[in-house]
Amino acid sequence: MKIVAVAGARPNFMKIAPLMWELRRRDGVSSYLVHTGQHYDEKMSKLFFVELNIPRPDIDLEVGSGSHAVQTAEVMKRFEPVLLDQHPEAVLVVGDVNSTLACALTAVKLGIRVAHVEAGLRSFDRTMPEEINRLLTDAISDWLFVTETSGIDNLRHEGIPAEKIHFVGNVMIDTLLACRDRAEASPILDQLGLQRGSYGVLTLHRPANVDNPEVFSRLMGAIEQLARELPIVFPVHPRTRRSLAAVGAERLPGLILTEPLGYLDFLKLVAHARLVLTDSGGIQEETTVLGVPCLTLRENTERPVTCSQGTNRLVGLNPERIVAEGLQVLTSPSVGRVPELWDGQAARRIVDILTASHSSLAS
Numbered sequence: 001m002k003i004v005a006v007a008g009a010r011p012n013f014m015k016i017a018p019l020m021w022e023l024r025r026r027d028g029v030s031s032y033l034v035h036t037g038q039h040y041d042e043k044m045s046k047l048f049f050v051e052l053n054i055p056r057p058d059i060d061l062e063v064g065s066g067s068h069a070v071q072t073a074e075v076m077k078r079f080e081p082v083l084l085d086q087h088p089e090a091v092l093v094v095g096d097v098n099s100t101l102a103c104a105l106t107a108v109k110l111g112i113r114v115a116h117v118e119a120g121l122r123s124f125d126r127t128m129p130e131e132i133n134r135l136l137t138d139a140i141s142d143w144l145f146v147t148e149t150s151g152i153d154n155l156r157h158e159g160i161p162a163e164k165i166h167f168v169g170n171v172m173i174d175t176l177l178a179c180r181d182r183a184e185a186s187p188i189l190d191q192l193g194l195q196r197g198s199y200g201v202l203t204l205h206r207p208a209n210v211d212n213p214e215v216f217s218r219l220m221g222a223i224e225q226l227a228r229e230l231p232i233v234f235p236v237h238p239r240t241r242r243s244l245a246a247v248g249a250e251r252l253p254g255l256i257l258t259e260p261l262g263y264l265d266f267l268k269l270v271a272h273a274r275l276v277l278t279d280s281g282g283i284q285e286e287t288t289v290l291g292v293p294c295l296t297l298r299e300n301t302e303r304p305v306t307c308s309q310g311t312n313r314l315v316g317l318n319p320e321r322i323v324a325e326g327l328q329v330l331t332s333p334s335v336g337r338v339p340e341l342w343d344g345q346a347a348r349r350i351v352d353i354l355t356a357s358h359s360s361l362a363s
């Protein structure tokens with residue numbers, strides 16, 4: 001069975017890693033890895049390939065940045081000849097970025113079956129670009145691999161036949177569990193002068209939070225207040241870097257700005273944090289597994305299991321509420337448990353299902 005696997009942006013890399021490890025160790029499966037080039041900075045891309053032992057991409061489409069239409073269309077234009085050349089039996093896409101949708105759509109138009117890893121998540125907020133990518137990718141995929149049971153309900157509700165839906169667990173957690181020991185060796189806490197359990201971590205990059213100076217400045221006002229209680233480390237995404245200067249929040253007491261961090265440094269930093277504040281999807285899941293309290297600075301989440309079972313709390317964008325919830329977590333930290341099947345075996349289950357359905361088609 002030949003599978004073309006796709007990765008394009010930073011949150012894809014920790015999802016594709018365990019799938020590539022698994023694909024490359026199986027007999028009878030050949031894999032071809034495509035990097036779309038949606039993310040291209042050393043710290044947003046190459047570092048992850050090195051740290052996570054992801055094989056070198058067989059091709060880099062080098063699409064770079066652009067408007068949503070330009071980026072999506074460029075990926076499609078450059079991905080189509082790869083598929084015509086490779087003739088795979090399946091295309092494997094992960095997550096919800098523009099590259100995910102672009103490659104799924106290109107494949108399905110050529111009659112190639114699509115496997116979507118992390119299917120079924122829904123924020124029910126169609127102003128999020130990722131929500132559109134999730135809905136459309138799921139509608140045209142042949143295998144829908146789900147991380148949490150809400151995904152099964154969402155897909156059934158959208159009329160996806162049950163036999164296409166597979167609840168397999170979470171590949172991002174496969175990576176976290178595989179890298180936990182190596183991350184412990186990271187010197188990041190010493191480098192930043194931090195003690196375990198005595199600092200917070202902040203990440204912000206969603207357009208809805210960082211592109212509007214008014215919204216972003218109110219959020220940073222809340223962070224400024226919390227940073228009086230404990231130091232807060234803020235690895236800054238390239239999109240956010242521009243906005244920080246615009247609202248004059250580059251130097252706040254207690255706030256430690258860094259460049260985007262590699263996977264191992266970031267995992268170590270989060271694992272020993274007292275509190276995480278984020279608008280990322282993946283970090284809500286990682287903090288749940290690490291048992292670290294997480295405040296999500298959004299009005300909704302597509303990952304409800306992180307709130308119902310994990311350590312995550314949705315706190316919205318109101319600065320007073322963010323500060324109040326932050327102070328509360330410092331005195332009584334949220335506790336949770338690890339969701340079902342987040343056990344480090346998701347990639348194995350996925351590759352088992354793909355190869356079994358190929359064998360049954362071939363016989």
Ligand code: UD1
Nearest residue numbers: 009010011038039040041044065066097098129130238239
């Ligand atoms: C993308 C994903 C988002 C994901 C995020 C993680 C979509 C719609 N969005 O958002 O779901 O959570 O990645 O990072 O696919 N830039 C650089 N260097 C890079 C990449 C980007 O400087 O390597 C800058 C560019 O100025 C670019 C901006 O960041 O215009 C935004 O990049 P883009 O890929 O459009 O979206 P993200 O905000 O990164």
